[in-house]
Amino acid sequence: MNQNTEKLIQAACSGDKQALSQLLIVCQPDIKRFARRTCSTTEDVEDAVQIALWQLHRKIGTLKTIATFASWLFRIIERECYRLFRARMPTNTINEFNLESIASPNNDIDLRIDLTNLIISLPVIYRKVLIMRDIEEYTAPEVAEKLGISIEAVKSRLHRARTIIKKELNIRGNLNNNDKL
Structure with a gap:
């Protein structure tokens, strides 16, 4: 300044x-x-x-x-x-959303739609941490302070959220086992 x-x-x-x-x-x-x-x-x-x-x-x-x-x-x-x-963010759940009718498999749009819906479907305690860390790019201490939890809890919830999403993307065929999230 x-x-x-x-x-x-x-x-x-x-x-x-x-x-x-x-x-x-x-x-x-x-x-x-x-x-x-x-x-x-x-x-x-x-x-x-x-x-x-x-x-x-x-x-x-x-x-x-x-x-x-x-x-x-x-x-x-x-x-x-x-x-x-x-x-x-849409209020509908992933079960109400027919992904196959929108685009062909292994397309970038499919991955984006799947990822968005998976984030929405996460339990709130995981979703908040994931959005704050990976989308808003807050540090772990900032997330901990804002949510009133420990840094260890932030790390644990973030790991759990990423694991859930990675597992679901593997199941849907949008992610190889070697790919990092």
Whole structure:
């Protein structure tokens, strides 16, 4: 963060509307770049960026220190991308979904559909850890803190979730025994 941005943040925190408008413009490219890496679809990227800018506009006055600005803003994006991802998850179960009618075997789309449905069908305690570690890329200590469990429990649940998915993909023929998940 350069000195001009720090001054904009400080002025915006103090209620300077012009500084806030300028800050929104300055931050948008970084926010968009981060959202592209974090969100699952292009539509989600646009939505998450808009939400982050709106939150920045509404809550800039609550920011305690300038040094926490970037992490605060990127956390907003991260949470929004995760919320949008959860909202897009279908509510139907894997048994209601006829995979054979959609595409031919061993196609990338089959693997994606199978993987998505397997993640959805995981028990909640495994699914949360898997999504947070493998999709959202939180560290094990961060997942442990957010879920209120031990790091060992995170590792155990993640291992169990990956094992379940790998076993099911092997059964369906989408994964060779040598392939890593």
